Amino acid sequence: MVCLMDPESLVPAAHPIRSIKKLADGILSEMSPVFDEVYAERGRASIPPERLLKSMLLMALYGVRSERQLCEQLQYNMMFRWFLDMSMTENVFDASTFSKNRERFLSVELTAQFFDGVVEQARTKRLMSDEHFSVDGT
Numbered sequence: 001m002v003c004l005m006d007p008e009s010l011v012p013a014a015h016p017i018r019s020i021k022k023l024a025d026g027i028l029s030e031m032s033p034v035f036d037e038v039y040a041e042r043g044r045a046s047i048p049p050e051r052l053l054k055s056m057l058l059m060a061l062y063g064v065r066s067e068r069q070l071c072e073q074l075q076y077n078m079m080f081r082w083f084l085d086m087s088m089t090e091n092v093f094d095a096s097t098f099s100k101n102r103e104r105f106l107s108v109e110l111t112a113q114f115f116d117g118v119v120e121q122a123r124t125k126r127l128m129s130d131e132h133f134s135v136d137g138t
Helices: 017-038 048-061 068-074 078-083 095-107 110-124
Strands: none
Touching: 017 048, 017 068, 017 078, 017 110, 048 068, 048 078, 048 095, 068 078, 068 095, 095 110
């Protein structure tokens, strides 16, 4: 398949997700040595930990309700692919593989470490607000 577009070109330069991606990538680079300890050298192919954690961040930010729905979104949402550093032609991972890997990460508290880092960085850079708002879904 010939692909003449890059997902990078599809995300507007001023879109807030660009700042969030920079924060997430910075935290993940700091966590890289921990990832090396978690993954075995053999066994079933898995999802790279950076991609798994950034996927969970997308789910939280965009209200994606399940791993299956995320994998469906990755089929056509080019901004999600860009955020996860996926090419436009790369195969999407299987939802069951995502679930198994997510369970393993939750058991070693890497997910909490990542999200705590994202929240702290967002607070430091004043990307968060204490302003309260409510949404009525009735």
